[in-house]
Amino acid sequence: MIRNSVFVVILVFVVRPASAQQVPTASDDPVAEAAVRLGAFAFEPRLVLTNLGVDTNVFYSAANPESDFTFALKPGTDMFLRTGRGLVTVSGNLEFVYFSEFESERSVNSDVLGRYEFRFNRLRPYASASWLDTRQRPGYEIDARARHYEADYHAGTDLRVGSKGTVRVDFRHLHYTFAGDQVFNGEALNEELNRTHRALELSWHQRLTALTTWVTRASRETERFEFEDNRNSDSVRLSSGFILGRFALIRGSAFVGFRTLRPAEGGIFPEFTGLTADVDVSYTAPSQTRLGAVVDRDIHYSYEDTTPYYVYTGWTGTLTQRVTGRWDFQLSGGRDRLSYQSVIRALEARTDFVGRFGGGIGYTFGEQTRISFDVNSYQRRSVDPGRQYSSTRAGISVTYGY
Numbered sequence: 001m002i003r004n005s006v007f008v009v010i011l012v013f014v015v016r017p018a019s020a021q022q023v024p025t026a027s028d029d030p031v032a033e034a035a036v037r038l039g040a041f042a043f044e045p046r047l048v049l050t051n052l053g054v055d056t057n058v059f060y061s062a063a064n065p066e067s068d069f070t071f072a073l074k075p076g077t078d079m080f081l082r083t084g085r086g087l088v089t090v091s092g093n094l095e096f097v098y099f100s101e102f103e104s105e106r107s108v109n110s111d112v113l114g115r116y117e118f119r120f121n122r123l124r125p126y127a128s129a130s131w132l133d134t135r136q137r138p139g140y141e142i143d144a145r146a147r148h149y150e151a152d153y154h155a156g157t158d159l160r161v162g163s164k165g166t167v168r169v170d171f172r173h174l175h176y177t178f179a180g181d182q183v184f185n186g187e188a189l190n191e192e193l194n195r196t197h198r199a200l201e202l203s204w205h206q207r208l209t210a211l212t213t214w215v216t217r218a219s220r221e222t223e224r225f226e227f228e229d230n231r232n233s234d235s236v237r238l239s240s241g242f243i244l245g246r247f248a249l250i251r252g253s254a255f256v257g258f259r260t261l262r263p264a265e266g267g268i269f270p271e272f273t274g275l276t277a278d279v280d281v282s283y284t285a286p287s288q289t290r291l292g293a294v295v296d297r298d299i300h301y302s303y304e305d306t307t308p309y310y311v312y313t314g315w316t317g318t319l320t321q322r323v324t325g326r327w328d329f330q331l332s333g334g335r336d337r338l339s340y341q342s343v344i345r346a347l348e349a350r351t352d353f354v355g356r357f358g359g360g361i362g363y364t365f366g367e368q369t370r371i372s373f374d375v376n377s378y379q380r381r382s383v384d385p386g387r388q389y390s391s392t393r394a395g396i397s398v399t400y401g402y
Contacts, residue, residue, distance in 0.1 A: 045399025053395020211245035229266035252281035
């Protein structure tokens with residue numbers, strides 16, 4: 001832990017976080033697009049302060065919630081370097097989480113990514129590796145801040161076909177690990193959830209306009225658990241959607257797909273066949289109103305023995321309105337549905353719901369800095385009374401970045 005943190009401290013001024021859900025890719029010329037450029041080298045620093053205020057339910061307790069003063073400080077940077085026909089990208093964050101009274105909830109979290117890409121005429125092979133070390137809550141059902149790690153490796157290539165088409169082949173190896181002393185509701189999280197994920201994905205990218213790309217993806221995935229063979233699974237995914245450029249009227253990405261999940265090598269659990277979704281888009285109207293929407297549907301593994309996974313369906317909507325000059329206000333809301341799948345036919349499946357609503361007012365300094373005061377409320381409802389909670393967080397957030 002100490003060695004990893006020192007490594008990240010050294011890199012934190014040249015880094016940016018990697019998404020665990022997507023193949024990391026570089027733009028056509030990130031050096032030219034970066035805020036600070038020094039010949040073939042470029043970087044983009046940033047600093048984020050969040051939740052400088054009060055959390056009314058630090059432990060998500062169903063009864064006797066406890067509050068505390070808290071904040072999180074996260075510096076980070078992106079670095080890019082051209083090397084002849086190659087491009088080096090190094091990315092990462094270092095996060096300091098502070099609680100005034102509950103020292104056990106304080107933590108230092110980090111993530112680092114490194115990527116190298118060869119840029120030939122039509123062929124672009126690449127390789128990347130990223131590491132995550134965090135005590136943030138893992139997923140949607142585990143309320144404890146449990147130390148866990150992710151090591152994520154990609155290797156593949158892009159092959160340009162014609163003037164507007166690209167074929168991508170990507171291999172992924174991802175290892176999830178929980179620290180051995182992390183326990184939640186009497187369950188050792190490393191024994192339940194330590195696993196290795198492998199995936200081979202083939203995709204077609206068709207550029208329709210300068211700002212719109214249509215993508216179709218097919219992948220085969222395996223999950224092998226370190227201690228719980230009865231959770232082992234094989235999956236096949238098919239999905240299609242659009243990637244919309246940041247200067248488009250509607251920007252972001254939107255994918256809808258289909259997934260099958262089957263037991264493998266000792267796996268014992270209900271099979272799944274159904275729709276998946278991965279949508280994150282925003283629209284800015286001429287009236288200086290910005291609308292954002294996030295929709296997610298997929299399978300997540302549970303720590304509970306009798307319900308090895310749940311189908312997660314969630315949405316979030318955000319409205320940001322420029323009031324006058326540099327002032328704006330924001331409203332957001334959303335709901336998550338966790339549909340647990342039981343291995344015992346006689347046991348009725350459980351469904352939990354998490355709702356959230358919030359708002360705030362912000363002020364922008366120049367082009368890179370924004371300060372806001374936000375209030376956000378969270379509630380979970382479950383047939384298990386011990387799983388219910390209500391929590392409110394109110395505080396100041398500051399974002400600096402190019």
